Amino acid sequence: MCGCTGCPTGSWAAVLFHDGQKVSTVYRGGPRRLWDEVEAAYRWWDAVGRxxxxxxxxxxxxxxxxxxxxxxxxxxxxxx
Known part of the structure; x- marks a missing residue:
């Protein structure tokens, strides 16, 4: 499975999830570190009780x- 996100600045992120594996491959480019933002949002959501x-x-x-x-x-x- 692949999830992608991007923004008008030309930044992008894509992650390749492998069934049954805990490690995924993240690809990214552009000036913003979008995947870091996705991870931060997930940590916030988890911290406030999902x-x-x-x-x-x-x-x-x-x-x-x-x-x-x-x-x-x-x-x-x-x-x-």
Whole structure:
């Protein structure tokens, strides 16, 4: 199985998962280390108890967009 992600900066990441193996191969390129960001997001999600999708929300305003967990007073962002 292969999962890929990319962004407008030209950064990309792809991982090749092998059934039954704990080690996968990650390929990446561009200025951002996208796979590191994926791993950080997973660690955060795991640390906060692996919340389901229904616990997340999104506030959209003229000032910007903000994702949150459980309540708008608990923003989810780049702080890790």
């Amino acid at each position: 919340p389901g999708i229904h616990r997340f929300g999104l506030t959209v305003s003229q000032q910007g967009d903000q994702a949150w967990l459980d309540t708008p007073e608990r923003p989810v962002g780049d702080e890790g």
